[in-house]
Amino acid sequence: MKTVVTASLEDGMLLGEDIVVAGKVAIKKGTKVDSLIKQKLQAFKLMTVEILEAEDLANTYYEKIRVSDAFKKFQLDYTANLAAYKVAVDSFIYKKVPFRFEDLKAIADALCPRTISGKRLFSYINILLPEEGDMSYAHGMNVALICKKMGEWFKLPPEDCDTLVYSGFLYDIGKFMLPQDIIWKPDKLNKMEFDLVKTHAYYGYHMLKKFNINEHILNATLMHHERCDGSGYPQGLQRDEIDNFAKIVAIADVYEAMTSARTYRAPMNPYKVIEIIKVDMFQKYDFAYISTFLNHILDELIGNMVTLSNGMQGEVIMNNPSVLGRPVVKCEDTIIDLAQEKSINILAIV
Numbered sequence: 001m002k003t004v005v006t007a008s009l010e011d012g013m014l015l016g017e018d019i020v021v022a023g024k025v026a027i028k029k030g031t032k033v034d035s036l037i038k039q040k041l042q043a044f045k046l047m048t049v050e051i052l053e054a055e056d057l058a059n060t061y062y063e064k065i066r067v068s069d070a071f072k073k074f075q076l077d078y079t080a081n082l083a084a085y086k087v088a089v090d091s092f093i094y095k096k097v098p099f100r101f102e103d104l105k106a107i108a109d110a111l112c113p114r115t116i117s118g119k120r121l122f123s124y125i126n127i128l129l130p131e132e133g134d135m136s137y138a139h140g141m142n143v144a145l146i147c148k149k150m151g152e153w154f155k156l157p158p159e160d161c162d163t164l165v166y167s168g169f170l171y172d173i174g175k176f177m178l179p180q181d182i183i184w185k186p187d188k189l190n191k192m193e194f195d196l197v198k199t200h201a202y203y204g205y206h207m208l209k210k211f212n213i214n215e216h217i218l219n220a221t222l223m224h225h226e227r228c229d230g231s232g233y234p235q236g237l238q239r240d241e242i243d244n245f246a247k248i249v250a251i252a253d254v255y256e257a258m259t260s261a262r263t264y265r266a267p268m269n270p271y272k273v274i275e276i277i278k279v280d281m282f283q284k285y286d287f288a289y290i291s292t293f294l295n296h297i298l299d300e301l302i303g304n305m306v307t308l309s310n311g312m313q314g315e316v317i318m319n320n321p322s323v324l325g326r327p328v329v330k331c332e333d334t335i336i337d338l339a340q341e342k343s344i345n346i347l348a349i350v
Contacts, residue, residue: 001050006041009033009049014057016050060350061304065123074111074124081107082130085169086137093176098211101166104144108165112145114152119300121149122259122270129261135184136175142260144168146252153296154248154289164245167220170213171249174204174221186264198233201225219243224250227284239286247286251293270297271306271346274325294324301349302327308336309345 001016011034019027021044030052031037041049054067065071085107091097112121125145130138147168151161175183178200182193189197205222223246226232228239258273268276274294281290298319306329307313314331326338329346338344 001056002053003048004051005048006038006046009038009041009051011035014052016052016056019044019046019049062123062127062349065120066127070120071124071127075128077110078124078128081111082134082137082141085141086134089137089140089173089176092173093207099166099170101162104166104169105162107141108144108148108169111141112148117300118149118153118296121145122297122300125256126259126267127261129263132184132263133180135262136172136180139256139260140169140172142256143171143249143252146256147249150248150252150293153292163214163216164248166214167217167245167249168252170204170208170217171220171224171246171253172200172204173207174200174202177203177207184262184264186262198225201234216243216245220246220249222246224253226250227280228286229283231284242286244286244289247289251285251290255293255297269346269348270301271325271349274298275345278324295319295321298324298327305350306346307348307350309343309347312336313350 004013011032013033015027015029015031015033015037018025018029019041026044027037027040033051055064055069057067084103088099088103092099125142128138128142144165145168147164148161151164156164175197178196182189182197185193201222201224205218208218208221220243222234223237223242226235226237226242226246227250228242228247230236230238254277255273258268258276259270261267274297277285277290277294281287281294302316302319304316305313306316308329308331312331312334314329314334314336316327317330317335318328320326320328320337320339323339325346326342327346329336329338336344338346
C-alpha cells in the first residue's frame with residue numbers, strides 16, 4: 001500500500017483501509033475512488049488515505065514480486081546490464097577482445113548488491129524470461145549473480161568472491177561455439193548431440209587460456225561438469241582433483257538451469273529442485289558446499305505460502321535439517337511435518 005494525499009487521489013484507485021467515522025465504517029476497504037468518494041473524504045477532513053497497489057492485489061508470491069516496483073527496477077537494470085554483457089561476450093568470441101574484469105564486477109555489483117537477500121535475488125531470476133536468442137547470455141549472467149551470493153554465504157575473502165563471480169561469467173563461454181538449437185533443445189539430446197555439447201568445456205578452456213586469466217577461472221571453465229564421484233566430464237575427475245571454484249560453479253549452474261524460466265517450460269519450484277539435487281548430493285557434489293548452499297536456500301524460504309499435493313495450502317514455519325526440502329507446514333490449525341508425511345509434497349510456492 002501507499003499513502004496518498006487526499007487532494008491527489010485519482011479515479012480508479014482502490015482504498016487500502018476502511019474509513020471509520022464516529023466509530024462506524026463509512027467507506028469500505030477496496031472501494032474504487034470516484035468523484036463522490038473524493039467529496040466524502042474531503043468532508044471527513046482526511047489529509048491522507050492508504051491506497052492499494054498492484055502488489056497488494058496479486059494472489060501469489062511470484063505475482064506480487066512480478067508487479068512490485070522493486071522488480072520492475074531490477075528488470076530494467078538487468079536488461080541494460082545483459083546488453084553490456086552480450087557486447088563483452090561477442091567481442092571476445094568474434095574479435096578476440098579480452099574481457100574487462102572491472103566491467104564484469106560492475107555488472108554483478110549493480111544487480112546483486114550486498115543489501116539484496118538471496119530470497120529476493122533468486123525470485124527475480126526465477127521469473128525473468130529472456131528472449132530466446134539471449135538465453136545463453138542470461139544463463140551466464142544469472143550464474144555469476146548466484147556465485148556472488150554464494151561467495152557471501154561461504155564467507156570467502158573479497159578477492160576470491162570476485163574470482164568466483166568472474167568464473168560464473170566465463171565458465172560456459174565454450175557453448176557459444178556450438179549450435180544454439182542443440183544447446184537449448186527442449187527434448188533429450190541423442191548421443192551425437194550430447195557428445196558435441198560436452199566439447200564446450202574444452203572449447204572454453206582453450207579460448208580463455210590464450211589470455212592472462214586466473215587459473216581458478218580456467219579450471220571452472222574446464223571442470224564445471226566434473227562430479228566428485230568421477231561420473232562427470234570431460235576428464236572424469238574425482239573429489240580433490242576438481243578445483244573448488246569449479247565445484248561451486250557446478251552447483252550454481254545446475255540450480256539456475258532448473259529454477260529459471262525457459263521459452264519451452266516453466267521454472268521448477270525450489271523445493272522440487274532440492275528434492276532432485278539431494279539424491280546425488282553426497283556422491284556428485286562437494287558436501288560442504290552443497291549442504292551450505294541448500295540450507296541457505298531453505299532458510300530464506302521460511303514464511304512462504306505453499307500448495308501441497310493433498311490440496312491444502314499453508315505457511316512454511318520450520319525446516320528439517322536432517323531431511324532437506326521437507327519442511328514443517330502450518331495449514332490453518334493443522335501442522336504437517338513433511339519429513340514424516342512422505343506421501344505429501346510441495347507443488348508450488350504461492
